[in-house]
Amino acid sequence: MPGGRLTYQDRQHIAKGLAEGLTYTEIARSLQRPISTITREIARNGGAGGYRADRAQQATAGRARRRRPTSPAPPPAADAHGRDPRAVRDLEEQFTGSLIQTGLSRMTARVLTCLYTTDSGSLTAAELVRRLQVSPASISKAVGELEQQGLIRRERDPRRRRDRYVIDADVWFQGWLVSARQNAVLAELARKGAEVVGATTPAGARLKDVSQFFDHVGRHMIQAAEDWRQASFAK
Template sequence: MPGGRLTRQDRQHIAAGLAEGLTYAEIARRLARPTSTITREITRNGGPGDYRPDQAHQATERRARRRKPAPSPTAPAATDAHGRDPKAVHNFEERFAALMAKTGLPRMTARVLACLYATDAGSLTAADLVQRLHVSPASISKAISDLEGQELIRRERDPRRRRDRYVINDDVWYRAWLASARMNAILADAALQGAETLGTATPAGVRLEDMSQFLQHVGQDMIQAAEHWRQVFSDRRTADR
């Protein structure tokens, strides 16, 4: 079919066209193929004087077999120290990262955070992250910078390995929630300033003032909810000890 691989019958038509003295373009039109395809086929297989359709077809099949990668041996199923399937853990990390990315986190930042969260130690070096996520050090550095800026992780010096480790806090979601509440407060102040600038009696001013009040109330509710959960969480951990 046009655009697909040349068949043995196509190659026989090419040989017949050459025997008739047709040009490459004329042969291509007969087969509804690009002229470049016919030119490459004939040139690769001996030229117009030595083109043999059966030999050309066999040579093409040999090249296709050489290009096909050999199947990699199936690695035996392995588990980690806790009996978990590493593949299942990896799949969870990817799904978790994809969900966090939908909340607005950059994709790589979400992958680093998910990786740290699913690590028993709760900490990894930049080199560890590069190896686990199969990305460049620059990508890890950018993601780490984003997470540190949001106070979702902290940096600790590992004296044994003479490099920094990036640690996820146990109260990471509490910190993230408070960071969101602080941003709401900043937006509320900006909206109120806008209302005063535009005039609180104008339609635009009223709209901005409503926005400011909404964000202020939501921000306060977020802080109260976070503090309540932190106390419940702390009490539960104390009881479990």
């Protein structure tokens, strides 16, 4: 794969790919670059919706001028489990990039990734602040969004008198059910909409199709979750 820094032509290619609706993975593949490089480049230069090749090139040049020469840092040591810190960091960047493409904000995706890749599967707000090097307000907003979507749960730590944010298989089960219920709400709303505009009109027929689709998907989501839970308990 090509090495070195991204060129201006690379950045133009990234901007063109975003405009065409390509995923980060597709852009990385076309440039023969790691997806972590593309994710980092887009995130630090306006995000998928605000990325511009000219501004990204100028910002990179400005950062390079502000850097002072320093002695090379020693390579990070492996952790107690023998994991390569660089490989873990690349995994976190790729995971964050994938979550962003599902619709999560960058900070929310970073918090969720942090919980995923933590052995304990739970962290306090203060621990998230230290690990991600962001403000408490940023963490508060991110965990609020994740709780609202049912992607994490809050537990009280009686020893430290602090809340812990937890992610595990049961959280995903509950989050899946939340999505299924949202589909049921959309199905019912579309069904009523078809009655309002007239079931025999083009708009009514369209809404009826939408209602049937979300009803079908919602029921199968619930059945799939129940099948998974039964199989999990049978292990």
